[in-house]
Each structure stands twice: as C-alpha cells, then as structure tokens.
Amino acid sequence: MSSFLFLQISSLHKHISDIVEVAAMCGVNIVCFQEAWTMPFAFCTREKLPWTEFAESAEDGITTKFCQELAKKHNMVIVSPILERDSVHGDTLWNTAVIISNTGAVMGKTRKNHIPRVGDFNESSYYMEGNTGHRVFQTAFGRIAVNICYGRHHPLNWLMYSVNGAEIIFNPSATIGELSESLWPIEARNAAIANHCFTCSINRVGTEHFKNEFTSGDGKKAHHDFGHFYGSSYVSAPDGSRSPGLSRVSDGLLVAEMDLNLCRQTSDKWNFKMTGRYEMYADELTKATQMDFKPNIVQE
Amino acid sequence: MSSFLFLQISSLHKHISDIVEVAAMCGVNIVCFQEAWTMPFAFCTREKLPWTEFAESAEDGITTKFCQELAKKHNMVIVSPILERDSVHGDTLWNTAVIISNTGAVMGKTRKNHIPRVGDFNESSYYMEGNTGHRVFQTAFGRIAVNICYGRHHPLNWLMYSVNGAEIIFNPSATIGELSESLWPIEARNAAIANHCFTCSINRVGTEHFKNEFTSGDGKKAHHDFGHFYGSSYVSAPDGSRSPGLSRVSDGLLVAEMDLNLCRQTSDKWNFKMTGRYEMYADELTKATQMDFKPNIVQE
Numbered sequence: 212m213s214s215f216l217f218l219q220i221s222s223l224h225k226h227i228s229d230i231v232e233v234a235a236m237c238g239v240n241i242v243c244f245q246e247a248w249t250m251p252f253a254f255c256t257r258e259k260l261p262w263t264e265f266a267e268s269a270e271d272g273i274t275t276k277f278c279q280e281l282a283k284k285h286n287m288v289i290v291s292p293i294l295e296r297d298s299v300h301g302d303t304l305w306n307t308a309v310i311i312s313n314t315g316a317v318m319g320k321t322r323k324n325h326i327p328r329v330g331d332f333n334e335s336s337y338y339m340e341g342n343t344g345h346r347v348f349q350t351a352f353g354r355i356a357v358n359i360c361y362g363r364h365h366p367l368n369w370l371m372y373s374v375n376g377a378e379i380i381f382n383p384s385a386t387i388g389e390l391s392e393s394l395w396p397i398e399a400r401n402a403a404i405a406n407h408c409f410t411c412s413i414n415r416v417g418t419e420h421f422k423n424e425f426t427s428g429d430g431k432k433a434h435h436d437f438g439h440f441y442g443s444s445y446v447s448a449p450d451g452s453r454s455p456g457l458s459r460v461s462d463g464l465l466v467a468e469m470d471l472n473l474c475r476q477t478s479d480k481w482n483f484k485m486t487g488r489y490e491m492y493a494d495e496l497t498k499a500t501q502m503d504f505k506p507n508i509v510q511e
Numbered sequence: 512m513s514s515f516l517f518l519q520i521s522s523l524h525k526h527i528s529d530i531v532e533v534a535a536m537c538g539v540n541i542v543c544f545q546e547a548w549t550m551p552f553a554f555c556t557r558e559k560l561p562w563t564e565f566a567e568s569a570e571d572g573i574t575t576k577f578c579q580e581l582a583k584k585h586n587m588v589i590v591s592p593i594l595e596r597d598s599v600h601g602d603t604l605w606n607t608a609v610i611i612s613n614t615g616a617v618m619g620k621t622r623k624n625h626i627p628r629v630g631d632f633n634e635s636s637y638y639m640e641g642n643t644g645h646r647v648f649q650t651a652f653g654r655i656a657v658n659i660c661y662g663r664h665h666p667l668n669w670l671m672y673s674v675n676g677a678e679i680i681f682n683p684s685a686t687i688g689e690l691s692e693s694l695w696p697i698e699a700r701n702a703a704i705a706n707h708c709f710t711c712s713i714n715r716v717g718t719e720h721f722k723n724e725f726t727s728g729d730g731k732k733a734h735h736d737f738g739h740f741y742g743s744s745y746v747s748a749p750d751g752s753r754s755p756g757l758s759r760v761s762d763g764l765l766v767a768e769m770d771l772n773l774c775r776q777t778s779d780k781w782n783f784k785m786t787g788r789y790e791m792y793a794d795e796l797t798k799a800t801q802m803d804f805k806p807n808i809v810q811e
Contacts, residue, residue: 312811319809325786340788345795348809364783366666366705367792374799375806393751394704401701404694405666451693483664486625488640492667493796495645499674500789506675509619509648511612 216264220249224277230464235285237466240313240352243290243381245415246360247306249274250294252385252415255331255437256425263337266296269309269320283315288350290357292383294338295320304338308357308383310348321346323359324368330390331427331437332361345371353378353471360384363398363412366405373406374484378471380408385415387438388459395443396453403447407478409469416442416462449477516564520549524577530764535585537766540613540652543590543681545715546660547606549574550594552685552715555631555737556725563637566596569609569620583615588650590657592683594638595620604638608657608683610648621646623659624668630690631727631737632661645671653678653771660684663698663712666705673706674784678771680708685715687738688759695743696756703747707778709769716742716762749777 227244234242246252250265267274278289288311295307306323322341326334345368347356356372356379363369363382372380382399399412417440424433443456446467457463478484498504527544534542546552550565567574578591588611595607606623622641626634645668647656656672656679663669663682672680682699699710717740724733743756746767757763778784798804 310809314811316811318811325788328786329781344807346807346809349811354808361786364705364781365787366670366701367787367789370666371792371795371799374795376808397697397701397704397751401666401697404697405664451697481629481664486628486661487665487667488625489667489796489800491624492671493793493800495671495674496789496793496796499671500793507644507646508654508676509610509646511614511616511618511649 213261213264216261220265220273223249224274228281230462231281231285231287231289233464234466235287239285239287239466241288241290241350241355241379243357243383243411243413244292245413246292246383246385247294248292248383251419251421252437252440253419253421254334254337255427256421256423257333257336258423259337263294263304266294266304268298269293269295269307270317272296275309275311275317278309278311279315279317282311282313286313288313288352288355290355290381290383292357292359295322305341306334306338306359307341308359308381310350310355310357313351318348318350319346321348321357321359323362325362325365327361330429331387332390334361345375347372347375347377353469355379355381357381357383358402360386363402364394366402369402369406369410373408377406378408378474379411379469380406381411381413383413385440388441389438392441392443395441396445396456399445400447400451400453403449404451405483407449407481407483408474409449409471410447411444411467412447413444414442415440416458416460449473513561513564516561520565520573523549524574528577528581530762531581531585531587531589533764534766535587539587539766541588541590541650541655541679543657543683543711543713544592545713546592546683546685547594548592548683551719551721552737552740553719553721554634554637555727556721556723557633557636558723559637563594563604566594566604568598569593569595569607570617572596575609575611575617578609578611579615579617582611582613586613588613588652588655590655590681590683592657592659595622605641606634606638606659607641608659608681610650610655610657613651618648618650619646621648621657623662625662625665627661630729632690634661645675647672647675647677653769655679655681657681657683658702660686663702664694666702669702669706669710673708677706678708678774679711679769680706681711681713683713685740688741689738692741692743695741696745696753699745700747700751700753703749704751705783707749707781707783708774709749709771710747711744711767712747713744714742715740716758716760749773
C-alpha cells in the first residue's frame with residue numbers, strides 16, 4: 212500500500228472512529244458503514260490503479276483490525292463493507308462486508324451477490340458476483356445479514372436472507388441521484404414489508420472528483436466526477452413504517468431503536484412465508500432459466 | 512341464482528357499464544375492475560350461503576357474457592375478476608380473473624395464486640390457491656397479467672408474471688385500511704421497479720354491512736362490518752414514478768396513458784433479469800423447502 216493510500220485510509224479510520232464514539236454514547240449495539248467505506252467509489256474511472264490498492268484482507272487487513280479494536284472498546288457489532296483482496300484464491304477482489312462481533316472477533320464475511328452493469332457502475336470490471344450465498348450472522352444483538360448495494364434491486368436477494376433467519380438486513384450502498392434516487396425510498400421499505408424484518412438503507416454522501424477525466428457512455432463529454440451520492444439513509448420496519456432520512460448533502464449517524472419482536476409478531480399475523488408457495492416458484496424459476504424456456508403467453 | 516342475487520349482479524353490471532362508457536369516451540384500451548366485483552366481499556362472515564351463489568362460470572357466466580358485449584361495443588380489453596364456479600372440476604370455487612379480448616372473445620382466465628390467512632380475510636374457507644400459474648395475455652394493446660389482491664405481498668408472484676413477458680400487471684384488490692393501507696403505496700410500486708413493467712393497483716371503496724353479526728378473532732365484540740375499503744387505486748411505472756391515487760371514499764375511474772416502450776427501455780438500462788442469478792435462487796429455494804433445511808446461520 213502506498214503511503215498516499217495509507218494516509219487516506221487512516222484519515223477515514225479516524226473519521227469513522229469519531230462517529231462510532233458518538234454512536235457508543237447513544238448506546239448503539241450494531242453499526243454498519245457505507246459500501247467500500249475506506250475508499251473513493253472510483254470504479255467509474257475504469258482505472259485499476261491506484262484503486263485496487265485499497266483492497267484488503269477481510270480476515271486480517273488493517274481495516275478489519277481497526278474495526279476489531281473499535282468493536283471491543285464499545286461492545287458493538289460492526290459491519291464493515293470493504294474492497295476485499297482474497298490472496299488465498301489468486302488475489303481476486305470482492306465487494307465484501309466483514310462482520311465483527313462485539314467481542315472483537317471476526318465472525319465472517321459476506322459478499323455482494325449482484326453486480327451492476329449500469330451507467331458508470333462499471334463494477335463488473337473489478338470483482339465478480341459473490342459466492343458466499345445468503346449467510347445470516349447470529350450476533351449478541353440479533354440475527355443480521357448484509358445485502359450490499361445493487362442487491363437491493365433484487366427481491367429474491369432480500370428473501371433468501373430472510374429465509375435464513377435475518378431480523379435486520381443492512382444495505383450498505385454507494386449510489387447517485389440521477390440513477391436511483393426515485394427508487395431509493397421504495398425498495399428497502401418493500402423488502403421490510405415482504406420479509407417481516409427490519410432493513411437499513413445506508414448511502415454514501417457527497418460528490419467525488421477524480422484526477423483523470425472519464426466518459427460515461429452517455430454521449431456526453433469526458434468529466435471528472437461521478438454524480439452526487441445522495442445519502443438519505445433510513446430504516447424500515449416490518450409494519451411498513453420508516454424513519455426519517457439522513458441528509459442528502461452531509462455525513463450523518465442515524466440511530467434507530469428496533470424491537471426485534473416486531474419481526475415475529477408481524478410474521479405471526481401475516482406469514483407471507485407460509486403462503487409463499489416456494490416449491491412452485493423454485494420449479495418455475497428452474498424452468499425459466501432453461502434454454503428451451505417458452506414464456507406462458509396466451510394468444511387470442 | 513336467487514332473484515335477489517340476480518338483482519344485485521344486474522345493478523352492478525349497470526353501474527360498471529356506465530363507468531366503462533366514460534372510459535370509452537376517454538379512449539381507454541384496457542380496463543380492469545376490482546376483485547370479485549359482482550359481489551360484496553362477504554368472506555369475513557364465514558357464511559357459505561348466500562355468498563357462494565355469486566360464483567359463475569368464467570367461460571359463459573352472465574358476467575362474462577355481459578363483459579363480452581361491453582368489450583366488443585367499445586373495442587376494449589376487459590379484465591373481469593369474479594368468484595368462479597368450476598363445474599368441470601367438482602363445482603370448485605376459485606378467485607379468478609377473466610380476460611376478454613377487444614374482439615369480445617374470452618381469451619382465458621387466471622386464478623389468484625396466494626390466499627390470505629389474516630384477520631377477517633377467511634378466504635381459504637371459500638377457495639384454494641390458484642392452479643393457473645403465471646399466464647400472460649397477449650392482447651391487441653400489450654401483454655397483460657393479473658396478480659389478484661393478496662398476491663401483491665409476494666415479490667415472486669410479480670416476478671414470474673414479468674418473466675413470462677408481462678408489460679402491465681393488474682392487481683385487482685379488496686383490502687381494508689387497518690390491515691394494509693400502510694403497505695399499499697409501496698408494494699406494487701416496488702414491483703414496477705423490480706420488474707421493469709407497469710403495475711395497476713385497484714382497490715374496492717366503501718364500507719360493507721352484513722345482516723348477521725360476526726367476530727373477527729381479535730377479542731372484540733361481534734359486529735356487522737368488515738372495515739373500510741380504502742380505494743386509493745393508482746398506477747406505477749417502471750421508472751418508479753406513479754400516478755396520483757383515486758379517492759379513498761368514493762368510486763372512481765383512473766385513466767392512465769402508458770408508453771409500453773418504457774418497459775424495454777428501462778430493462779435495457781438496468782436489466783435486473785440479466786443480473787438476477789435465477790439459477791442460484793431456484794436452487795436455494797428448492798433447498799429451503801426441504802424438511803431437513805438448515806438455515807445458513809453463522810455463530811461466533
């Protein structure tokens with residue numbers, strides 16, 4: 212890691228440390244940071260260097276070590292989404308969230324299941340679709356899962372975390388206004404309703420400028436920024452209610468108190484899983500992925 | 512059919528005929544009525560009679576015949592959700608939508624896939640989960656599908672209609688304020704986003720009173736009404752935008768102009784189906800329905 216990158220990561224560590232200090236004062240049990248929180252969201256540039264240098268080991272990188280200290284100090288579970296370098300498997304990169312127990316132990320990691328191919332989100336040039344399935348982490352404060360960024364557009368992704376028992380599904384994101392702001396208040400809130408769980412929508416804030424100009428495949432001239440990350444983080448509950456959103460222009464800490472009993476209470480009332488007919492859908496989905504699939508279209 | 516019931520159905524035919532007349536003046540191509548539109552939503556009573564007498568043949572019942580005339584007269588596709596009596600299969604009842612072509616021909620029928628077991632929605636006493644899968648109807652004005660009422664809570668239901676090619680998914684409903692009003696603006700709108708299609712949320716309006724008192728399994732005294740059907744019908748587009756809602760207290764006709772090109776344009780931009788990883792989900796769902804399924808829970 213170059214000294215320049217080290218300086219940038221260290222500054223972000225310091226910044227987040229201050230925020231977590233406030234969270235601790237508020238009695239927070241579980242904190243989740245934004246997607247790829249230790250780096251600029253530089254994938255729009257399509258440059259590999261220096262950005263891939265931000266990738267770290269999920270198990271013992273400097274950011275995970277930093278979070279372990281923080282977790283232990285504050286008796287807090289930390290969800291730390293980073294760019295992961297997996298040296299065991301050929302130095303592959305992944306978009307990964309590391310789950311750190313309130314004891315300071317690394318509980319494990321979970322990877323982004325769906326990778327965008329839209330606009331400046333050229334992420335598929337940097338890492339592949341996750342291979343960790345739909346793990347749920349039994350923390351001291353509830354069963355949590357992490358649906359990273361673009362995965363929020365896929366209702367099945369939310370569903371499988373819920374089928375595995377998640378009470379809270381975090382959605383650490385980095386997304387810009389022009390692309391997704393009209394969808395942002397709907398998708399995670401629907402997921403909370405559909406899955407009888409809490410969802411936490413977390414977005415980056417601000418506009419990031421890059422030294423080298425790049426084009427966006429939209430016929431416009433080359434430029435130096437990606438668009439505005441609109442923040443607006445919020446929390447949704449199983450009953451469809453939601454918290455106010457954080458600012459769309461400045462950093463913030465959203466503290467939400469969740470009564471996890473509401474998950475089972477809502478489920479016992481509605482029970483979408485009991486009426487979900489998943490055998491039928493497993494069968495229909497299997498057929499729909501076959502080469503010889505013929506859509507069921509009725510003609511006159 | 513008793514003369515009393517005949518009178519009630521005929522009055523509703525007259526009423527809807529007047530509304531469709533206005534729709535025709537507006538140039539409407541496809542109209543969809545509310546769920547079980549020819550009858551009171553009487554399932555809360557748990558009485559079989561006289562309510563089951565409202566059930567008709569989907570193919571040649573008086574309501575289908577009425578709709579055929581109307582469709583032909585106005586060159587309009589009609590989606591007519593009724594209580595169906597299937598005499599070919601042992602006089603079973605179904606919650607069914609009949610699709611009538613603008614030529615007046617019956618294109619086919621599609622049944623409610625998910626049946627609620629919540630509050631006063633005792634519908635599972637009257638009919639079973641539909642067995643018509645996720646048919647899409649290629650009409651002269653677009654490919655349409657019908658997700659009846661409670662099916663809107665199940666993202667997979669919307670998905671499969673979309674996988675089969677639906678450009679517009681109608682959601683004829685009869686649902687009351689206390690139960691679902693907080694979810695109503697979210698679910699169908701999310702379905703439009705997630706599936707790159709239009710969705711039409713249609714709800715009954717008003718409060719229906721029943722002669723015989725009934726209890727609701729909520730510890731309260733017996734009563735004569737079901738609660739208020741809150742109307743608020745609206746249309747959602749693939750880009751996440753939506754129309755205003757109709758009144759929550761009076762009947763209405765919502766006319767929406769949809770550019771169906773927006774479905775493919777949105778899909779070509781985002782393409783959630785390409786990044787959907789349905790093979791993985793078919794496999795995970797299959798496993799999740801097995802008796803020996805063990806949720807993927809990571810312990811410290």
